[in-house]
Amino acid sequence: MKRFENFTAMVTGAGRNIGEGIALAFAREGANVIVCDLDENNAKATVEKIEAMGSRAIAAVFDVRDRDGAFKAAAEGIRHFGKIDCLVNNAGGSAWLLRKLTKFVDADPETLDFVLDINIKGTMNCTQAVLPSMIENRYGKIISISSIAAVCGIQYRVDYSAAKAAQIGMTRALAMEVGEYNICVNCISPGAIERDGNSFKRMTYLGEDGHGGKPSDIADTVLFLAGQDYITGQNIVVDGGRVLGPIPN
Numbered sequence: 263m264k265r266f267e268n269f270t271a272m273v274t275g276a277g278r279n280i281g282e283g284i285a286l287a288f289a290r291e292g293a294n295v296i297v298c299d300l301d302e303n304n305a306k307a308t309v310e311k312i313e314a315m316g317s318r319a320i321a322a323v324f325d326v327r328d329r330d331g332a333f334k335a336a337a338e339g340i341r342h343f344g345k346i347d348c349l350v351n352n353a354g355g356s357a358w359l360l361r362k363l364t365k366f367v368d369a370d371p372e373t374l375d376f377v378l379d380i381n382i383k384g385t386m387n388c389t390q391a392v393l394p395s396m397i398e399n400r401y402g403k404i405i406s407i408s409s410i411a412a413v414c415g416i417q418y419r420v421d422y423s424a425a426k427a428a429q430i431g432m433t434r435a436l437a438m439e440v441g442e443y444n445i446c447v448n449c450i451s452p453g454a455i456e457r458d459g460n461s462f463k464r465m466t467y468l469g470e471d472g473h474g475g476k477p478s479d480i481a482d483t484v485l486f487l488a489g490q491d492y493i494t495g496q497n498i499v500v501d502g503g504r505v506l507g508p509i510p511n
């Protein structure tokens with residue numbers, strides 16, 4: 263028996279990088295996966311990889327900023343798999359996605375809205391979409407992927423640092439509200455994680471090269487939290503020690 267058989271995980275931004283790593287890790291352990299992404303081709307590619315492993319998955323193509331889209335995806339997931347045990351709010355990002363990183367003083371209002379909406383409203387939309395069924399089932403895990411930007415701040419990412427800190431605040435307050443239904447709400451704050459195969463060096467205290475992390479490092483932590491029933495309201499930093507202090511040259 264695999265660790266997550268008869269378990270359904272809804273993962274946003276599961277078309278590539280960290281989200282894909284989380285979706286594949288759940289599938290490897292036997293879970294059904296609702297693969298959510300804006301990008302239809304990438305979502306379908308993740309579904310195909312999961313099916314090739316012998317697990318079940320459906321693609322849900324929507325923008326996490328679209329509340330109706332989030333509710334439709336959750337309803338479709340429940341119709342297909344019977345329930346949603348775990349939501350991973352992974353879709354998110356900074357103004358870099360728009361190639362508009364600037365000093366805060368110069369940030370335009372559209373960019374600020376984009377960064378706050380994708381990270382905060384996206385997390386709220388998807389969480390509200392799954393909560394009623396989790397409350398009814400008296401069971402659920404909600405895990406949001408924040409960032410070390412929330413913990414130590416990142417220059418030229420003031421909006422992103424604020425939005426990622428909001429996810430941690432939301433996690434703590436919601437954990438208090440839904441604990442009575444055995445719903446655990448937690449956050450993970452990654453440091454520098456490989457994207458599109460590009461890895462980082464001299465950024466952490468781990469290994470001779472101070473290497474960055476891989477999507478699997480975040481996926482391992484997600485699956486750990488998804489398997490716990492007595493951890494809630496927490497933020498786990500997964501960054502190779504990067505926030506401990508300056509890395510010597």
Ligand SMILES: NC(=O)c1ccc[n+]([C@@H]2O[C@H](COP(=O)([O-])OP(=O)(O)OC[C@H]3O[C@@H](n4cnc5c(N)ncnc54)[C@H](O)[C@@H]3O)[C@@H](O)[C@H]2O)c1
Binds near residue numbers: 280298301457
């Ligand atoms: N990679 C890192 O170093 C790092 C570090 C800290 C935190 N994070 C956080 O981890 C999460 C994933 O990061 P990543 O580097 O894998 O991101 P990524 O940009 O490589 O992938 C994000 C995925 O989400 C999808 N997506 C983007 N906007 C969406 C939207 N509005 N609705 C639905 N899907 C959307 C994209 O199509 C893509 O498949 C993000 O929340 C990010 O802020 C990443």
